[in-house]
Amino acid sequence: MINIKTYDEKNIFSKILRGEIPCKTVFENEFILAFEDINPQAPVHVLIIPKENYCSLQDFSLNASDKIILEMIRSIGKISEKLELENGYRIISNIGDDGGQEVPHFHIHILGKKKMTKILP
């Protein structure tokens, strides 16, 4: 079972943030990192993560500062422009076991360049 209350520094995104494993960076600033998903589910599939440690959107929404919450939301618009997703895109954040979360560091998926249909497959 994924723990969404206690942060586990062994998770893969924590290793990416520490530079221990590589990623294909799309956008980075003081607060966030965005990189290509290793197993893309659409022609564009990017993950946005905060540089601070939060287990999930649940943890982030309750405990992050207003500043970092603003930076995460603003980054969605900036990154979608950079990726030229003017035709639209989908964002997803999976939370915990029932949400299907695999990596316990809060992340937002941006999926684009594909016509999305149903919310769930």
Ligand code: 5GP
């Ligand atoms: P979740 O199911 O937790 O919402 O999504 C985790 C995502 O992380 C998946 O889409 C998966 O393909 C991606 N992922 C897992 N390991 C790695 C990795 O080592 N590098 C990158 N770039 N993406 C990864």
